[in-house]
Amino acid sequence: MxxxxxxxxxxxxxxxxxxxxxxxxxxxxxxxxxxxxxxxxxxxxxxxxxxxxxxxxxxxxxxxxxxxxxxxxxxxxxxxxxxxxxxxxxxxxxxxxxxxxxxxxxxxxxxxxxxxxxxxxQFDDGNRGFSLNKTAKLDMRFDTTSNLTAYDVVNKYNEKHLMEIIYKYGEERFGKKIANAIVNNRPIETTTELAELIEKCIPPRFRKGKIHPATQTFQAIRIEVNHxxxxxxxxxxxxxxxxxxxxxxxxxxxxxxxxxxxxxxxxxxxxxxxxxxxxxxxxxxxxxxxxxxxxxxxxxxxxxxxxx
Ligand SMILES: C[S@@+](CC[C@H](N)C(=O)[O-])C[C@H]1O[C@@H](n2cnc3c(N)ncnc32)[C@H](O)[C@@H]1O
The missing domain is CATH 3.40.50.150 (Vaccinia Virus protein VP39)
Incomplete structure (x- = not known):
């Protein structure tokens, strides 16, 4: 770091x-x-x-x-x-x-x-996979010895489970669309790949100023990964x-x-x-x-x- x-x-x-x-x-x-x-x-x-x-x-x-x-x-x-x-x-x-x-x-x-x-x-460390602006393997674990990674959540959870997490922990109104896009584009390997995919799911008029449209979904995945x-x-x-x-x-x-x-x-x-x-x-x-x-x-x- x-x-x-x-x-x-x-x-x-x-x-x-x-x-x-x-x-x-x-x-x-x-x-x-x-x-x-x-x-x-x-x-x-x-x-x-x-x-x-x-x-x-x-x-x-x-x-x-x-x-x-x-x-x-x-x-x-x-x-x-x-x-x-x-x-x-x-x-x-x-x-x-x-x-x-x-x-x-x-x-x-x-x-x-x-x-x-x-x-x-953690956000700024390019190797940890927390940041949607830095290409890294999907990880997001606070404890790097724990088992569940962002890769597992993104690539292994079923669509309904993913959607629930994105809605609940991300408070993201496009949770259904995002979960569907994720499931249809697997495997997703990196943070930027995921961020770009999510960005496409959010219509421009719902984007909030300088905040990246994938921010809420990334937050949701991080909350899930770290319980x-x-x-x-x-x-x-x-x-x-x-x-x-x-x-x-x-x-x-x-x-x-x-x-x-x-x-x-x-x-x-x-x-x-x-x-x-x-x-x-x-x-x-x-x-x-x-x-x-x-x-x-x-x-x-x-x-x-x-x-x-
Ligand atoms: C917002 S930062 C804290 C920054 C700190 N107050 C400072 O001013 O430097 C949150 C920290 O909590 C740790 N953390 C998150 N969940 C935790 C948990 N359940 N148990 C212990 N540490 C945790 C993260 O790894 C991270 O380092």
């Missing part, structure tokens, strides 16, 4: 603003989607600049399914190692957070962040077991299905009386942030606090 590719952390100031208060007393923070560690660096900088920095010892745990991301995070975290922050990076699925922490012999944590989806490093909604559901159903009192969870999503899952679960938890939602409506990037980082445009962050 080229050294120069950087992922700009989305809503970084807002993440620090919402999570820092949860780290005042005991400071264990889990970043379940560590990527290039942009949010960890932002949070660590927030701590090092704050008045409670000398009083406590902090422990940061970064999880990612992608070993390349872990390597990148290691490099990017050099600037904050050696301070009073212990950092542990783990290859794993944040959906298994309870198990991961049990293995580390950690019972409770004070703050958790999920920044869902793929990173700029993204399953990991999120597993996390939402289990984080209560490992979140300490006054602990906070922040989730940044880029997809309406994910945001709805988070919103519904947070509401359900609030109704138990054990939690308080801190973001009445979701937090979104400012126009300034979107200008500086176009990938932030569809981000929505929700934060909840455990009160007992």
């Amino acid at each position: 080229p050294e120069s590719i950087k992922h700009i952390p989305v809503l970084a100031n807002e993440v620090v603003q919402f999570l820092l208060p949860a780290l005042k007393n005991d400071g264990i923070f889990v970043d379940g989607t560590v990527g290039g560690a942009g949010h960890i660096v932002a949070l660590a900088t927030g701590i090092l600049n704050s008045k409670f920095k000398m009083l406590n010892k902090f422990e940061f745990i970064g999880i990612d399914k992608d070993l390349t991301a872990i390597e990148m995070a290691k490099k990017n975290l050099k600037s904050i190692t050696g301070k009073n922050i212990k950092i542990e990076l783990i290859k794993g699925d944040y959906g298994e957070i309870v198990l991961i922490l049990r293995r580390l012999k950690i019972e409770k944590v004070n703050a958790i962040l999920l920044d869902l989806g793929a990173s700029s490093m 993204e909604l399953e990991s999120l559901q597993q996390f939402l159903n289990s984080f209560d077991q490992i979140l300490a009192g006054n602990g906070r969870v922040a989730i940044i999503s880029f997809h309406s299905l994910e945001d709805k899952m988070v919103k519904d679960k947070f509401r359900e938890l609030e109704l138990t009386g054990k939690y308080k939602i801190l973001t009445d409506s979701s937090i979104t990037p400012t126009a300034e942030e979107i200008n500086a980082n176009i990938r932030s445009r569809s981000a929505k962050m929700r934060v909840i606090e455990k009160i007992v």
Whole structure:
């Protein structure tokens, strides 16, 4: 992967603003989607600049399914190692957070962040098959040791299954036409081959400005390949077991299905009386942030606090 590719952390100031208060007393923070560690660096900088920095010892745990991301995070975290922050990076699925922490012999944590989806490093790495502009084998796996690839989804799923995925995960109105075109043009080997085929299925008047007409279908395939909604559901159903009192969870999503899952679960938890939602409506990037980082445009962050 080229050294120069950087992922700009989305809503970084807002993440620090919402999570820092949860780290005042005991400071264990889990970043379940560590990527290039942009949010960890932002949070660590927030701590090092704050008045409670000398009083406590902090422990940061970064999880990612992608070993390349872990390597990148290691490099990017050099600037904050050696301070009073212990950092542990783990290859794993944040959906298994309870198990991961049990293995580390950690019972409770004070703050958790999920920044869902793929990173700029993954999109921009020509070999990973995430980008529709770079010719690569159809892959799209976060975890390159897992079995299911985009090639399998595109070339082996039946038409109905493909159509359902494209409709549901891609929210793509031309799902039926696209699924039919895919099935009739197999085998499809590369990202650009697939992107060109999809482009032909979408009438020009339905194309959205600069956004490539295959974007939503690529997103759908990526979500399927990585079981993204399953990991999120597993996390939402289990984080209560490992979140300490006054602990906070922040989730940044880029997809309406994910945001709805988070919103519904947070509401359900609030109704138990054990939690308080801190973001009445979701937090979104400012126009300034979107200008500086176009990938932030569809981000929505929700934060909840455990009160007992
Ligand atoms: C948007 S990026 C995170 C970027 C990071 N916050 C930063 O600022 O550098 C999402 C990362 O989450 C990882 N990821 C996605 N699903 C995951 C899962 N279920 N478990 C662990 N990591 C996951 C991806 O591999 C990717 O590196």
